Amino acid sequence: MTGKQNVLRILLREHGRTYAAEAGIRLRNTPQPLYRTLVLASLLSARIRASVAVATARALYDVGLRDPRRTADATWQQRVDALGKGGYRRYDERTATQLGDGARLLLDDFGGDLRTVRECADGDVDELRALLRRTPGLGPAGADIFLREVQDVWPEYAPFLDAKALQGAERLGLPDEPAALVRGAGDASPARLAAALVRAALDQRVADDCLARARRRTAD
Structure with a gap:
């Protein structure tokens, strides 16, 4: 597994929850x-x-x-x-x-x-x-x-990764192409992917933690 794949998988595992789900909305x-x-x-x-x-x-x-x-x-x-x-x-x-x-x-x-x-x-x-x-x-x-x-429920608009989500991808050193990010996310839904990337864009600590964990995993 490449370093970028590690970063994305760690990000999704730790932060891949939609804001709707966090608010208790079963979308x-x-x-x-x-x-x-x-x-x-x-x-x-x-x-x-x-x-x-x-x-x-x-x-x-x-x-x-x-x-x-x-x-x-x-x-x-x-x-x-x-x-x-x-x-x-x-x-x-x-x-x-x-x-x-x-x-x-x-x-x-x-x-x-x-x-x-x-x-x-x-x-x-x-x-x-x-x-x-x-x-x-x-x-x-x-x-x-x-x-x-x-x-995820209006799939004709997926993958929808806006400028804020792509800002998170850039901060993590990930591709800036939505299709490449979706491929790297594996089974994770586009909505989960977008939410995780946005959290990295909004909070430098999220990005730093994911990058540090990925480096340790690659070194092991």
Whole structure:
């Protein structure tokens, strides 16, 4: 096994968990988990720690804000309180408004079902990005996060390794070609691969640890 294969396998073993899974979302091509993943992507795209965004996504679920209808019907203060429970306090008031507006947009334009957004995009990634970005508070980074997370259940967009994932690959000395990275990942899904690479991009310690472990394994 080459040094690069060692690095990638160690990375996947230690950090190859999707953010959706970390937030307790059992991602399937059904309305509720897709909506929860969209909300998670919005939370993750802010300048806040990923751990706080994940905890907040869990808190929203725990208080019942788990689909667009319930989110839209909740009061602004209920949304603020739920965000606060997850630790999402810096942006809680603005995000509470955006969650309500986004839920209503999804209900009005797509019947509350992101699968309709998928059908409208018809496999065109740029069109899908544009449709997703109609969601208040979801910019280019948030759209990419959503695509990274859902690519296992929307396989027409896989492998989706955006600039942030490829930044992680560069930090680890891995190829910058998605196809080569997918081959090196073996049985790991593209979504797991993307999440692992993003963690390396976001945290230098993740990359350093994987590289050090790979060097020790190669030396043995």
